[in-house]
Amino acid sequence: MDIRAYDSIIIGAGAAGMHCAAIAAQRARKVLLLDHAKAAGEKIRISGGGRCNFTNLYCGPQNFISENPHFCKSALAGFGPQDFIKLVEQSGISWFEKTFGQLFCQKHSGQIVQMLLNRCLDNGVDLRLQSKVLDVKNSKSGFDLATSIGHFKTKSLIIATGALSIPKMGATGFGYDIARQFGLNIITPRPALVPLQVSHVFKQPVSQLAGLSLMAEVSCGSQSFTEAILFTHRGVSGPAILQISSYWASEQAITVNLAPGVDMLSMAKAARTKHPKQSPAKFMAGILPNKLAQIIAATISHQRLADMSDNHLQQMTDKVQRWSFVPEGTLGFRIAEVTAGGVDTKALSSKTMEAKSVPGLYFIGEVVDVTGHLGGHNFQWAWASANACARAL
Numbered sequence: 224m225d226i227r228a229y230d231s232i233i234i235g236a237g238a239a240g241m242h243c244a245a246i247a248a249q250r251a252r253k254v255l256l257l258d259h260a261k262a263a264g265e266k267i268r269i270s271g272g273g274r275c276n277f278t279n280l281y282c283g284p285q286n287f288i289s290e291n292p293h294f295c296k297s298a299l300a301g302f303g304p305q306d307f308i309k310l311v312e313q314s315g316i317s318w319f320e321k322t323f324g325q326l327f328c329q330k331h332s333g334q335i336v337q338m339l340l341n342r343c344l345d346n347g348v349d350l351r352l353q354s355k356v357l358d359v360k361n362s363k364s365g366f367d368l369a370t371s372i373g374h375f376k377t378k379s380l381i382i383a384t385g386a387l388s389i390p391k392m393g394a395t396g397f398g399y400d401i402a403r404q405f406g407l408n409i410i411t412p413r414p415a416l417v418p419l420q421v422s423h424v425f426k427q428p429v430s431q432l433a434g435l436s437l438m439a440e441v442s443c444g445s446q447s448f449t450e451a452i453l454f455t456h457r458g459v460s461g462p463a464i465l466q467i468s469s470y471w472a473s474e475q476a477i478t479v480n481l482a483p484g485v486d487m488l489s490m491a492k493a494a495r496t497k498h499p500k501q502s503p504a505k506f507m508a509g510i511l512p513n514k515l516a517q518i519i520a521a522t523i524s525h526q527r528l529a530d531m532s533d534n535h536l537q538q539m540t541d542k543v544q545r546w547s548f549v550p551e552g553t554l555g556f557r558i559a560e561v562t563a564g565g566v567d568t569k570a571l572s573s574k575t576m577e578a579k580s581v582p583g584l585y586f587i588g589e590v591v592d593v594t595g596h597l598g599g600h601n602f603q604w605a606w607a608s609a610n611a612c613a614r615a616l
C-alpha cells in the first residue's frame with residue numbers, strides 16, 4: 224500500500240484551514256489540505272452578502288461567546304485585525320469600513336478566497352478537493368488517514384471542518400466526531416446568528432409586518448444589542464436579532480425597546496396636554512413606522528390620549544419600549560450563520576489549539592466552542608486560531 228507522509232494534514236479548506244495551511248507551509252512544513260467539497264472557501268464566498276466582512280477593527284475577547292471566555296485571548300493577541308488587513312492590502316484587495324468597524328471587500332468576497340488559495344499554492348501546500356476522509360487512527364509516529372484518494376500519515380492533524388451551519392453547503396459534524404473519537408468533550412452545538420421564529424406580534428400574524436425594519440434595543444438576560452431588527456414572514460431577523468439569538472435559550476423571553484433613546488412617556492404626557500384628541504395610533508406613528516404603530520394601537524382600548532391616565536400612558540409606553548415575547552424557536556442550522564458550542568476549550572491549549580490529551584491533534588475555527596458576534600468576528604477567530612496553530616506545527 225502506498226502511504227504518503229506529510230508534516231501536517233489539515234482537514235477542511237475553509238477560512239481557518241487555508242490560513243493555517245499557508246502559514247505552516249511558509250514555515251517550510253510539508254502540508255496536505257483536504258476538503259470534501261468541489262471548491263475551497265465556499266462560506267467565505269457567500270459571506271457578508273458577497274463582500275465578506277473579513278474582520279472587525281474593534282475585535283476583542285468581548286466579542287466572543289464560549290464556556291471559557293478567556294480561551295480566545297491568546298490567539299487574538301497573536302493575530303489581530305491589523306495582521307489580516309496587512310495581508311489583504313499586500314494582495315491589492317481594496318476594502319471599506321461599513322459600520323461599527325466592520326471591514327468588507329470593495330469588490331467581492333471571491334478576492335479573499337483567491338488570496339488564501341494563492342498563499343497556499345505559492346507556498347507549496349498540496350490541496351486536494353473532493354476528497355473524503357474515511358478513517359483516522361493514531362499511530363506511534365502520529366496519525367494514519369484512509370481517504371477516498373489514498374492513505375496518508377502525518378505528525379500533526381488539524382481539524383478545520385467548521386460546524387453544522389448550512390448543511391446544503393457541505394457543513395458536517397465531522398470535527399465533533401473526531402473530537403469524540405479521541406475522548407474530547409463537546410459543548411452542545413446550537414444555531415447562532417439565526418433568525419427567531421415568532422408567529423404573532425401584538426396579537427397579529429407577524430407576516431403583516433414582513434419587510435418592516437427599524438432600529439431597536441434587543442435584550443435577553445443581561446445581554447443587549449442596539450441595531451436594526453427586521454420583521455419577516457416567519458418571525459424576526461436583522462442584526463440585533465441575529466446577535467441576541469446567540470445568547471437565547473429555549474423558552475427565554477426576549478425584550479425589545481422599539482424606540483431606543485426616546486423618552487416616550489414624557490412625550491405622551493406632553494402630547495395629551497397639547498393634542499388631547501390625538502389617537503394613540505397617531506401619537507405612536509410619530510415614533511414608530513406607521514404600520515407598527517397601528518398594530519400596537521389596536522391592542523389599546525382608548526381612542527384619545529385625553530382619556531388615558533398616567534398609568535395608561537405607561538402601559539402604552541411599555542408595549543413599545545418593553546415589548547416582550549418568547550420565540551417559538553430559531554430557524555435552525557439550515558440558515559444559521561454560525562454554530563455556537565463545539566469542541567470544549569478545556570480540552571485544548573489556548574496557545575496552540577492542540578488537544579491536551581492527544582499530542583499532534585489540533586482544532587481550529589468554528590469547530591471550537593468560540594463563537595463571535597456578527598460583524599467580522601467569526602472570520603477573525605478563524606484567522607487567529609489558525610495562526611496560533613500553524614506557528615506550533
Ligand SMILES: Cc1cc2nc3c(=O)[nH]c(=O)nc-3n(C[C@H](O)[C@H](O)[C@H](O)COP(=O)(O)OP(=O)(O)OC[C@H]3O[C@@H](n4cnc5c(N)ncnc54)[C@H](O)[C@@H]3O)c2cc1C
Pocket residue numbers: 234235236237238239240257258259260262263264265266267269270271272275276277278354355356383384385386388389392393394395396397559560561587588589590598599600601602603605
Ligand atoms: C451566509 C453566511 C455569511 C457569513 N458571513 C460572515 C461574515 O461576513 N463575517 C464573518 O466573520 N463570518 C461570517 N460567517 C461565518 C463564517 O463563514 C464562519 O465562521 C467561518 O467560515 C468559519 O471558518 P472555518 O474555517 O472554521 O469553517 P468553514 O469556513 O465552514 O470551512 C470548513 C471547511 O471544511 C470542509 N468540510 C466540512 N466537513 C468536511 C469533511 N467531513 N471532510 C472534508 N472537508 C470537510 C467544508 O467543505 C469547508 O470547506 C458567515 C456564515 C454564513 C453561513
